Amino acid sequence: MEVKQYTFKDFQSNQEVRWCPGCDDYVVLRAMQKALPEMGRNKEDFVFISGIGCSSRFPYYVDTYGMHTIHGRAAAIASGVKLANPNLSVWVATGDGDAMAIGGNHFIHLLRRNLNIKIILFNNEIYGLTKGQFSPTSLLGQKTKTSPYGNIQPPFNPGELAIGSSARFFARIGGNVPKEQTELFIQAEKFKGTALIEVLQNCVIFNDGCYTKYTDKEVKDDVQILLEHGKPMLFGKEKNKGLVLKGLKLEVVTLGENGVTEANILVHDAKESDPTMHLMLARLKYPLATGIIRAVEDATYEEVDATLEEKVKANAKFKTVDELFFSGETYEVK
Amino acid sequence: MITEDNQVKPTRESAELENVAIRFVGDSGDGMQLTGTQFSDTSAMFGNDVATFPNYPAEIRAPQGSLYGVSGFQVQIGSVNITSPGDSVDMLVAMNPAALKTNIGSLKAGQILIVDTDEFNSKNFEKAHIDVNPLEDGSLSSFKVIQVAMTSLTREALSGMTLDNKSMTRSKNMFALGMVYFIYNRSMEHTVEFFEKKFGKKPEVVEANVKALKAGYYFAETLEIISTTYQIAPAKMKAGTYRIINGNQATAWGLMAAAHNADMRLFLGSYPITPATEILSELTNYPNFNVKTFQAEDEIAGITSSIGAAFAGNMAVTTTSGPGLALKTEAMGLALMMELPLVIVNVQRGGPSTGLPTKTEQSDLLQALYGRHGESPMIVLAASTPENCFNYAFQACKLAVEHNTPVILLTDGYIANGSAPWKIQKTSELPKITPRVIKTGDHYNPYDRDEKTLARSLAYPGTPNMEHRLGGLEKDKSTGNISYVPENHELMVQIREEKVQRVQNEIPLLKTEYQEEGDLLVIGWGGTYGNLSAAVHQINKEGYKVGHMHLNYINPLPKNVVDIMKKFKKLVVCELNTGQMAKVFRINFPEFQFHQYNKIQGFPFTTVELTDRFKELI
Numbered sequence: 001m002e003v004k005q006y007t008f009k010d011f012q013s014n015q016e017v018r019w020c021p022g023c024d025d026y027v028v029l030r031a032m033q034k035a036l037p038e039m040g041r042n043k044e045d046f047v048f049i050s051g052i053g054c055s056s057r058f059p060y061y062v063d064t065y066g067m068h069t070i071h072g073r074a075a076a077i078a079s080g081v082k083l084a085n086p087n088l089s090v091w092v093a094t095g096d097g098d099a100m101a102i103g104g105n106h107f108i109h110l111l112r113r114n115l116n117i118k119i120i121l122f123n124n125e126i127y128g129l130t131k132g133q134f135s136p137t138s139l140l141g142q143k144t145k146t147s148p149y150g151n152i153q154p155p156f157n158p159g160e161l162a163i164g165s166s167a168r169f170f171a172r173i174g175g176n177v178p179k180e181q182t183e184l185f186i187q188a189e190k191f192k193g194t195a196l197i198e199v200l201q202n203c204v205i206f207n208d209g210c211y212t213k214y215t216d217k218e219v220k221d222d223v224q225i226l227l228e229h230g231k232p233m234l235f236g237k238e239k240n241k242g243l244v245l246k247g248l249k250l251e252v253v254t255l256g257e258n259g260v261t262e263a264n265i266l267v268h269d270a271k272e273s274d275p276t277m278h279l280m281l282a283r284l285k286y287p288l289a290t291g292i293i294r295a296v297e298d299a300t301y302e303e304v305d306a307t308l309e310e311k312v313k314a315n316a317k318f319k320t321v322d323e324l325f326f327s328g329e330t331y332e333v334k
Numbered sequence: 335m336i337t338e339d340n341q342v343k344p345t346r347e348s349a350e351l352e353n354v355a356i357r358f359v360g361d362s363g364d365g366m367q368l369t370g371t372q373f374s375d376t377s378a379m380f381g382n383d384v385a386t387f388p389n390y391p392a393e394i395r396a397p398q399g400s401l402y403g404v405s406g407f408q409v410q411i412g413s414v415n416i417t418s419p420g421d422s423v424d425m426l427v428a429m430n431p432a433a434l435k436t437n438i439g440s441l442k443a444g445q446i447l448i449v450d451t452d453e454f455n456s457k458n459f460e461k462a463h464i465d466v467n468p469l470e471d472g473s474l475s476s477f478k479v480i481q482v483a484m485t486s487l488t489r490e491a492l493s494g495m496t497l498d499n500k501s502m503t504r505s506k507n508m509f510a511l512g513m514v515y516f517i518y519n520r521s522m523e524h525t526v527e528f529f530e531k532k533f534g535k536k537p538e539v540v541e542a543n544v545k546a547l548k549a550g551y552y553f554a555e556t557l558e559i560i561s562t563t564y565q566i567a568p569a570k571m572k573a574g575t576y577r578i579i580n581g582n583q584a585t586a587w588g589l590m591a592a593a594h595n596a597d598m599r600l601f602l603g604s605y606p607i608t609p610a611t612e613i614l615s616e617l618t619n620y621p622n623f624n625v626k627t628f629q630a631e632d633e634i635a636g637i638t639s640s641i642g643a644a645f646a647g648n649m650a651v652t653t654t655s656g657p658g659l660a661l662k663t664e665a666m667g668l669a670l671m672m673e674l675p676l677v678i679v680n681v682q683r684g685g686p687s688t689g690l691p692t693k694t695e696q697s698d699l700l701q702a703l704y705g706r707h708g709e710s711p712m713i714v715l716a717a718s719t720p721e722n723c724f725n726y727a728f729q730a731c732k733l734a735v736e737h738n739t740p741v742i743l744l745t746d747g748y749i750a751n752g753s754a755p756w757k758i759q760k761t762s763e764l765p766k767i768t769p770r771v772i773k774t775g776d777h778y779n780p781y782d783r784d785e786k787t788l789a790r791s792l793a794y795p796g797t798p799n800m801e802h803r804l805g806g807l808e809k810d811k812s813t814g815n816i817s818y819v820p821e822n823h824e825l826m827v828q829i830r831e832e833k834v835q836r837v838q839n840e841i842p843l844l845k846t847e848y849q850e851e852g853d854l855l856v857i858g859w860g861g862t863y864g865n866l867s868a869a870v871h872q873i874n875k876e877g878y879k880v881g882h883m884h885l886n887y888i889n890p891l892p893k894n895v896v897d898i899m900k901k902f903k904k905l906v907v908c909e910l911n912t913g914q915m916a917k918v919f920r921i922n923f924p925e926f927q928f929h930q931y932n933k934i935q936g937f938p939f940t941t942v943e944l945t946d947r948f949k950e951l952i
Contacts, residue, residue: 044799044801067804325577325587
């Protein structure tokens with residue numbers, strides 16, 4: 001069937017966007033509206049599902065099918081949508097509290113099952129919609145409305161949690177880089193399986209500047225490494241720093257110093273099924289790993305399920321439910 | 335070795351009975367459920383009406399010989415209409431002292447007790463906290479006690495086989511069944527076929543069980559103490575093809591029939607919980623019938639995945655029991671707010687909390703009606719017999735997709751596990767189901783409503799030009815967009831309530847049983863139908879004028895409830911809870927006075943306790 005041609009305007013709904021001025025959510029929304037026409041799918045086949053939180057308003061603003069549901073359950077609801085109609089392109093918009101606190105169980109199980117669903121995780125390390133309480137990704141010592149003397153709950157690292165839950169695809173991206181986001185969303189759509197994209201989203205009101213040390217234009221290139229599959233792990237404004245493995249740890253080296261050449265630098269293999277290196281990259285603080293950290297092709301839940309269904313159908317004893325009802329130990333009353 | 339031919343057969347009488355109730359009791363590993371099921375199925379195939387009551391402990395394999403490890407199966411068969419498994423029994427088969435101790439109180443005086451004497455030893459007395467051997471202390475003198483060394487006789491019968499002692503002993507339940515078959519003139523054919531079909535690949539298992547069964551049968555034939563054998567003639571039932579079905583299986587099949595008649599895929603999102611799990615496991619067998627089951631990570635994912643499936647166009651169902659229903663309540667509010675079709679099956683058990691997971695109760699009624707945040711009216715149905723779980727599951731689906739609203743179906747542990755003859759229904763004989771959905775067009779307003787029913791129409795994802803967003807936030811009455819307008823919210827609350835109430839126009843009027851007017855009206859709902867009916871039948875036989883009104887539609891109630899109640903001098907609401915339906919009736923019908931009879935023991939009503947209470951009121 002021929003796919004219709006769209007522009008980003010086709011994906012703008014008639015609803016007024018109600019996020020705070022300056023919020024990164026606007027950037028992500030626009031990046032998504034630009035990515036959707038490039039995905040080669042009909043508009044009616046997209047479904048956006050969200051839970052509760054600032055970012056969970058997302059579906060209202062994208063002119064596709066969508067549901068704004070209840071706190072934490074987007075992953076489970078999306079699973080039902082996908083199982084009911086595997087032809088749909090199903091997206092989850094969720095936040096750090098929605099996905100990893102109240103919805104933690106659904107989040108890890110979706111990753112484990114590997115349904116072909118895409119998750120955009122807006123991680124702002126705070127509860128925004130309830131006005132500033134600590135979240136499961138808030139830093140130790142962080143002062144919030146509910147941690148006035150500093151947060152004492154150690155945070156999750158979303159990538160580590162996801163890969164530990166058997167995630168096949170994990171990517172991380174800054175909140176203020178629309179072009180990279182658009183590209184990443186298209187890549188995620190192409191990937192067959194559950195894809196998790198963590199967006200480092202700044203909350204201008206309750207946690208302003210939480211990612212500045214990583215995402216500020218001045219420092220970004222020196223403190224982030226944008227990983228690309230098959231390319232050496234190089235970063236820095238001059239692309240002269242790189243990662244090597246020393247023992248069981250990643251270490252930053254500089255090209256030209258101590259005889260280090262590009263040949264010594266690790267090459268990123270996102271498709272390696274062993275998660276060890278991807279976990280190390282997800283945990284890395286300097287440089288902070290962005291881009292697609294892990295993208296391992298595997299059978300999706302719905303593929304396995306469909307194969308099983310076909311097999312059962314082929315061997316089924318009964319063709320209709322009526323045959324089943326009248327089968328086995330029945331008897332006649334005259 | 336005992337065979338058909340080498341024994342002396344005493345002469346004996348044969349007597350005709352209208353009905354007989356038998357209870358098989360033993361350790362939870364003794365195979366009492368299988369034994370009871372075989373007796374029921376054999377009797378049903380012979381043409382008797384049948385009602386069963388499996389009663390088993392929460393422990394899978396409790397310590398052998400313990401009091402709390404006793405598992406039982408009661409069955410009543412008859413040549414007359416049988417609505418309940420009966421209170422007290424005409425025969426008790428007790429495989430060990432603990433089983434005897436916990437069940438002897440239910441055996442009618444003068445009736446038959448069969449015990450396995452091999453199990454009556456000091457070790458087992460100690461486990462059952464028994465000081466003196468009850469077979470020797472005269473305490474059983476009012477019964478006809480048949481003492482049989484069942485374990486050793488079974489081993490003897492199987493002596494030629496290459497089986498270890500443990501495997502041989504395992505067949506003693508079939509020895510017991512053989513004896514019972516002889517006493518009630520049942521054919522062994524069905525049970526032999528059952529083993530051949532089920533264990534065809536393990537011929538030694540088939541041989542051992544069949545041998546034990548026959549040994550028991552022929553052994554009974556030699557016993558002089560069995561002076562009479564009994565006949566129970568076939569019952570007069572509507573002509574048709576029947577099968578024995580339990581409530582959970584009937585529920586699962588009713589759901590499948592509904593999806594079939596709606597031409598939809600059935601989606602079940604569920605999480606295992608006693609006593610509802612069997613609906614999930616039954617449906618997992620049939621992906622070939624366009625059934626998609628999803629065992630979710632928890633109760634909440636069970637219902638929320640179903641909400642997703644409903645949005646995407648499947649016939650969506652979730653199944654659970656009380657504690658699970660509590661976990662699902664927030665999501666039920668979402669389904670109600672988004673006005674999506676969803677069936678929530680709650681197989682009630684004793685609560686609160688873990689409570690009595692394997693016992694029955696009707697204590698989730700108020701939870702079903704009111705147990706949600708906000709103003710959240712919901713259609714509530716209750717099945718009342720094992721076999722009509724099929725029809726109410728079907729009806730729940732029909733109402734859900736034709737009105738685009740969630741529907742709760744209440745069953746309970748008693749009818750879910752109990753079985754009865756079901757006159758098999760063809761899907762072509764069941765009503766057609768027409769989901770309210772728009773499949774083509776260039777414009778879609780999700781909250782446009784049907785004038786008559788107030789139901790909205792769905793548009794499934796994948797339909798061009800119908801893109802829309804639903805959510806838990808309050809919506810504008812016409813556009814469906816988010817609205818915080820105060821008057822709009824009030825109006826929407828009223829519309830959602832009115833929509834449920836208008837379903838009253840589609841549900842059948844109630845009919846009372848036994849009497850249309852009289853001194854007392856017995857009001858019941860759900861799974862107590864059989865026991866209430868048996869008691870009302872009994873008291874009318876004694877010359878009283880008592881009617882029985884039984885509810886399957888709980889919200890909304892049928893239109894003629896008041897008309898019926900007016901014709902009786904007194905009203906009594908009987909429930910397996912502290913009076914939840916009585917409360918609902920008092921709120922809805924303040925002009926009437928409602929008496930109550932309640933029981934909260936994890937067990938169904940008995941005829942005696944009910945008729946005693948009825949007489950007290952008249």
